[in-house]
Amino acid sequence: MAVPRTLPTDESRALLDLTRDLTAREIAPRAAPDEADGRFPREVFATLGAAGLLSLPYPEEYGGGAQPYEVYLQVLEELAAAWLAVGLGVSVHTLACHPLATFGTPEQRAAHLPAMLGGELLGAYCLSEPHSGSDAAALSTKAAADADGYTLTGTKAWITHGGVADFYTVLARTSPEGAHGISAFLVDAHTPGLAAAAPEHKMGMRSSPTAQIHLDGARIPAERRIGAEGQGFSIALAALDCGRLGIAACATGVAQAALDVAADYAQDRTQFGGPIADKQGIRFMLADMATAIEAGRALYLAAARLRDAGLPFGRQAAMAKLFCTDTAMRVTVDAVQILGGYGYTTDFPAERYMREAKCLQIVEGTNQIQRMVIARDLLRKG
Template sequence: MPATRLMPTDEGQDLIDLTREICAKELRPKVDDAERAAATDESFPTEVFRTLGAAGLLSLAQPEEHGGYGQPYEVYLQVVEEVASAWMSIAVGVSVHALTAYPVATFGTPEQQAALLPGMLSGDQLGAYCLSEPLAGSDIASMTTRATRDGDQYVIRGRKAWISHAGHADYYTTFARTSDDGGKGLSCLVVPAEADGLSFGAPEKKMGLHCDTVREVMFDDVRVDADRRIGDEGQGMAIALSALDAGRLGIAAAATGLAQAALDLAAGYAKERRQFGRAIGEFQGLQFLLADMEAAVTSARATYLHAARLKDAGRPFSKEAAVAKLVATDAAMKVTTDAVQALGGAGYTQDFPAERFLREAKITQIFEGTNQIQRMVIGRHVLR
């Protein structure tokens, strides 16, 4: 595990320590069996999210008046990193859940915040973030799911794709078209799970993150009260992009935690595995490999913390969020690949989690905007 880092407050460090304790007692003992089981029986670790919520770890960065802890974003992200070092599917779920609450916490009216946030932040409820569609991934403006006003309700019809927690969530933060004005015609609504007409496709058969259930979500004339629209009509694009900036930092932190776990595994194995009469960690070739892994993890952590501190200071951080997502997820891919190499043949077996780490790392370069999209975002900022 990484050494303790300086925290803004003693309370922040206490929360990091609490997270490490929960990871040691509740997450690491379960992760291997749970991930293997979920690959076949589609089980979902609802109670783990309840545990994190009860400990207050799903509401760290939210203001105290909303029921949160009022912690800096950098504290929240370090909690995500710690969780990811123990169980990547859960860390991704924590980041996704934070995305689902972000529109209400940031753009909701006081009445909406009072009605919706207590359940979202307590761990009593788990959210899903319905943005992507079968033909609208990074191109949000091409979205076709439509919400039509009918009196004091909206009627939603369409399909969403690649939705984490689908079928298990208690609410669905949904972006739908309310006019034909391109990207300016999108709006955000919070759809309760019990809404009539809401259904789900079969779980996607993924190469990793088996405990992060992903399905299509179908809206077949789903009626939602108009007072569950967050922000103004047509404000959905701005809400979604703002949320994604924060969400990319969550994925960057999770990818860093995954890379740290792979490094820890490789270093521990290098000290125990013996060849030619000595531990393989004594060979310079492996030491150089571990050094490069450490440099990648440290660099990833630095990028997401830098972006978080800009966010905490109220300064623009979109470019830095894209940099953090790009650097951290590329680092996770490299470090997990190198961990398999460091373990040799053992790394290619399920006797060690190195192969799982590698499978989990790949998706981090794809979701929350592919790394090619991150390069486009960064390039545009550089040229401004």
């Protein structure tokens, strides 16, 4: 069901109409079969890039759409409702572009952003490591400097688009000084010494490859460093605040899709002489599902408006990610329950939505980490 939106301009309303048309024609029909077969839809991202949907929150001078985050996130929600691998993929690509777009020099942006935003290139974001996930400041991948550039050595883990990305935004250690010794780099996928491991075997999101990235003496020029040496951790945190809003929007899309399936089924399924939608127990479940989804949507949009206004939004981004992904988990479980035995089969997408929702409680910082972020900001002194 197309959810009515309050959008700021005619252009933004046209963008959402374009997104809905593309998802209906190019994305939704492929979701179930490609998920079942684990096929990565690389050409879909090229289509989205050609339509201007990979570049929405970035400046026009570099090929971006110059749209507020409030609009970008609603587009992301529509994509995720049709196929989470695509919605999450766009969010990850936007995350991978963020450090260069925000902290790069004008020369770096002019050299790299147009291809990154136009769909020619697909990005991945390399922060986590096998022994450094939630404790991101403990990362150990090293970037050793010399007169000509840097040599990167280490392993990154849980990388969405690992092995299929064209570029990787890599956080690596340039000094042993904890969080202050981390720097950010833009690494081409064809760099000698960079290799992807076999994709992880996952419960859901099977058409979105997740893999380790091995850096074994990968040489990159100095102009591929983003920001100053030692600035990488603050760059990473700024990117993650934006990325968490992307995950919140994706979670809302998955939850909305699950609600739509459950509501349609409840009206069609007859038991005890009438549709199960006439039963109070089912009606109350649907009402609670819809209310939670609307609350989550309002929360992520409120955080987006703070970001668009140039105001602090980190706490609200963590709240949105926490609430929307927990909501997606509850809503998808209830959708499976409303469908009964059919909900547990692949004949309906409810079971896929439930598996996808679990992933969203983990990525971009687990929901336990979000609670730590919220409490730390809430209790900060001074």
